[in-house]
Amino acid sequence: MVHVPLLDVKSETGTTVERADGRAAMTRDDRANQESAREAADRLALALEDAGFDVGQEFPALHDAVGRQGVVVVRIGDIRPAVAERLAALLMSEAGLQAKRAKGDDAPQ
Numbered sequence: 328m329v330h331v332p333l334l335d336v337k338s339e340t341g342t343t344v345e346r347a348d349g350r351a352a353m354t355r356d357d358r359a360n361q362e363s364a365r366e367a368a369d370r371l372a373l374a375l376e377d378a379g380f381d382v383g384q385e386f387p388a389l390h391d392a393v394g395r396q397g398v399v400v401v402r403i404g405d406i407r408p409a410v411a412e413r414l415a416a417l418l419m420s421e422a423g424l425q426a427k428r429a430k431g432d433d434a435p436q
Contacts, residue, residue, distance in 0.1 A: 364391035364399040
């Protein structure tokens with residue numbers, strides 16, 4: 328394996344890491360964003376499991392990725408309609424609870 332040294336080159340969007348052979352590599356910001364997407368995917372998987380979903384079975388394609396425009400994303404993938412219904416119900420119930428809390432309607436009576 329041949330080691331190709333990296334050179335730091337300033338660009339308008341930040342520091343771009345460029346290989347000595349002139350090919351562009353990932354910027355430091357890109358690496359940080361990718362790590363952020365990875366962490367977000369992990370947190371989402373844990374939250375789904377805490378809510379009772381079997382992430383491995385119901386969200387098998389959940390992962391971080393680099394999207395078409397080179398932007399990091401979290402991909403959820405295709406899910407079955409029954410799973411989508413459960414997720415929608417969970418999100419709607421949580422949104423309702425947050426709205427009640429904001430109004431102060433959750434005080435004991």
